[in-house]
Amino acid sequence: MSATQTLQDIGRLALSWLAVCAAAFVLLRLMPGDPVEVFLAHVNIQSGPDIAAEYRAQWGLDRSIGAQFLRWLLGFVTLDWGVSFETGRSVAAEFSARLPYSMAIGFGGMALAVCLGFMLGFYAAHRHGGWADRGSRLLAVAGQTLPAFAVGLVLLWVLGVQLRWINAFGGGALERILLPTLLVAFFSIGSIARLTRAGFMEVKTSPYYRTALAKGRSEIAALWHHGFAAGGLTLIAGLAPELAWIVGGTATAEIVFGVPGLSERVVQAVNQRDYAVLQPYIALVAIWIMLVLNGGRMLRKFWDPRLV
Amino acid sequence: MKWGLPCAALVAVIALMLLIGSGRMGDPHAIDLGNRLAAPSLTHLLGTDHLGRDLASRVIWGAVPSVMAIAIVLAAGIGFGVTAGGVIALGPRPLRQAVSWLAETALAVPTLVTALVLSAAFGAGVWSVAAALVATSWAPYALASAALFDRARAEPYWQASQALGVSLPAALRRHMLPNAWPAIGALAGADAGRAVVLVASLGFIGLSADTGRPEWGAMVFEYRMFLFTEPRLVLAPILACALTTVFLHVGFDRHRFGPR
Numbered sequence: 001m002s003a004t005q006t007l008q009d010i011g012r013l014a015l016s017w018l019a020v021c022a023a024a025f026v027l028l029r030l031m032p033g034d035p036v037e038v039f040l041a042h043v044n045i046q047s048g049p050d051i052a053a054e055y056r057a058q059w060g061l062d063r064s065i066g067a068q069f070l071r072w073l074l075g076f077v078t079l080d081w082g083v084s085f086e087t088g089r090s091v092a093a094e095f096s097a098r099l100p101y102s103m104a105i106g107f108g109g110m111a112l113a114v115c116l117g118f119m120l121g122f123y124a125a126h127r128h129g130g131w132a133d134r135g136s137r138l139l140a141v142a143g144q145t146l147p148a149f150a151v152g153l154v155l156l157w158v159l160g161v162q163l164r165w166i167n168a169f170g171g172g173a174l175e176r177i178l179l180p181t182l183l184v185a186f187f188s189i190g191s192i193a194r195l196t197r198a199g200f201m202e203v204k205t206s207p208y209y210r211t212a213l214a215k216g217r218s219e220i221a222a223l224w225h226h227g228f229a230a231g232g233l234t235l236i237a238g239l240a241p242e243l244a245w246i247v248g249g250t251a252t253a254e255i256v257f258g259v260p261g262l263s264e265r266v267v268q269a270v271n272q273r274d275y276a277v278l279q280p281y282i283a284l285v286a287i288w289i290m291l292v293l294n295g296g297r298m299l300r301k302f303w304d305p306r307l308v
Numbered sequence: 309m310k311w312g313l314p315c316a317a318l319v320a321v322i323a324l325m326l327l328i329g330s331g332r333m334g335d336p337h338a339i340d341l342g343n344r345l346a347a348p349s350l351t352h353l354l355g356t357d358h359l360g361r362d363l364a365s366r367v368i369w370g371a372v373p374s375v376m377a378i379a380i381v382l383a384a385g386i387g388f389g390v391t392a393g394g395v396i397a398l399g400p401r402p403l404r405q406a407v408s409w410l411a412e413t414a415l416a417v418p419t420l421v422t423a424l425v426l427s428a429a430f431g432a433g434v435w436s437v438a439a440a441l442v443a444t445s446w447a448p449y450a451l452a453s454a455a456l457f458d459r460a461r462a463e464p465y466w467q468a469s470q471a472l473g474v475s476l477p478a479a480l481r482r483h484m485l486p487n488a489w490p491a492i493g494a495l496a497g498a499d500a501g502r503a504v505v506l507v508a509s510l511g512f513i514g515l516s517a518d519t520g521r522p523e524w525g526a527m528v529f530e531y532r533m534f535l536f537t538e539p540r541l542v543l544a545p546i547l548a549c550a551l552t553t554v555f556l557h558v559g560f561d562r563h564r565f566g567p568r
Binding site: 016020024027028141144145146148149150153156157161241244245247248251252255256266269270271273278282285289290293 | 413415416417418419420421424425426427428429430498501502505508509512513514515525528529532535536539542546549550553554557
């Protein structure tokens with residue numbers, strides 16, 4: 001890949017990111033409720049117009065929307081993300097305290113799902129129609145049809161109450177994120193297993209797999225050694241959208257189990273119309289999704305000799 | 309048999325509407341504090357909740373937001389999607405590029421995040437949920453139908469219809485849509501299921517329809533402290549939601565619409 005092409009790609013991505021942020025900025029300003037009034041009603045201040053105007057000026061809401069956006073953009077790039085309208089604390093500080101929880105749940109869950117799903121998909125391809133094949137199909141359908149909060153409540157009930165293995169709310173940090181991690185993993189294992197299975201199944205019809213069998217390798221060894229690359233590449237292709245969607249997946253998990261993560265704060269901010277929290281959140285999510293989708297594409301180009 | 313399950317779904321929805329309309333299901337809001345947490349009986353098929361409200365009628369009324377979301381998603385998602393697919397396949401070049409860029413971007417946006425933002429902007433409710441679903445669900449229809457249109461355009465029967473002077477809308481209806489339907493049907497089933505799950509998830513978070521109305525996710529949230537003492541209160545809406553999505557997935561399965 002040439003340098004100019006890389007630069008072009010980066011420029012295109014930056015432009016898309018700007019477009020998403022600007023669209024969200026305008027959309028949030030279209031909200032029917034005025035955040036100043038919501039805030040004043042919330043803290044019970046008997047306010048005159050002068051106090052409202054004071055807050056409006058303090059939060060920068062008295063300027064034109066273009067000026068507000070430019071000011072926000074400059075702040076975001078220099079890591080000055082402003083203060084939350086509602087709590088008055090720095091948004092960057094709040095996010096950096098909460099982000100580790102969300103990342104632990106999201107990445108932990110995905111890592112677990114990739115490990116288990118890959119093995120399950122491999123066995124499903126190895127024994128076509130066997131327990132792994134049927135089980136992974138069931139998991140994939142369950143992941144699409146069951147609401148996450150329902151599965152979360154059942155997990156809580158079984159592991160936390162019936163078996164008493166986990167102290168979900170009172171335990172240490174590790175105990176608190178264990179159940180949400182399992183929940184995130186549960187919703188990805190099925191689709192990851194089916195993707196991996198598809199990659200390995202393709203190998204089973206290929207001549208080099210038959211050659212390996214003819215040379216006397218066992219079925220399982222031949223499929224593992226000669227199918228690993230194909231299974232892995234199919235997985236990477238399917239994993240990128242899965243990783244992009246994880247943002248929504250962690251939200252439900254955090255709320256069901258009361259984890260003080262990023263998404264939990266965002267849901268609060270939605271109810272309080274706290275633009276100052278929502279705007280950097282959207283910007284971060286947009287960066288994450290672009291990173292994942294383009295990272296996946298580049299990884300495949302790097303590993304797959306057929307895609308040059 | 310090809311239309312068996314979708315027809316059954318339609319009949320079920322109509323039956324549901326008639327049941328609600330006829331007033332036979334009882335009032336889901338009627339509070340009866342003398343009859344709290346009653347066990348299932350003939351008068352209360354699933355028993356009553358902590359305020360003495362009839363659980364069965366609350367579960368059935370809870371279907372209303374989901375059915376509305378499904379209807380909006382299917383109508384608007386397929387409508388926008390197939391139109392955009394037609395633009396990508398047949399439109400002028402700059403428009404084509406713009407629409408396909410938009411579709412690829414929309415494909416990457418998480419639905420729940422969109423729903424959160426829209427609920428923030430326009431208030432929580434079925435309409436925000438439906439708008440979020442439409443905003444993210446039209447893209448797969450657009451890309452799939454554009455690919456199908458492209459393939460069909462190379463077929464001899466399409467060229468023959470052009471040579472015979474058939475008008476574009478008539479040719480689209482006669483030659484394109486029957487080809488596009490199997491793929492679109494399968495997508496629609498998955499989307500309808502996702503609509504039900506999303507409405508319930510947002511209801512659980514507290515961002516769906518207004519809290520007074522029965523809604524499956526909001527019911528689970530309201531009854532969550534009874535999970536250990538009266539599990540039927542939590543399980544009834546969860547089961548209703550799961551059964552609906554499974555039914556939709558199976559009903560719209562690709563094989564059912566594909567050519568035999």
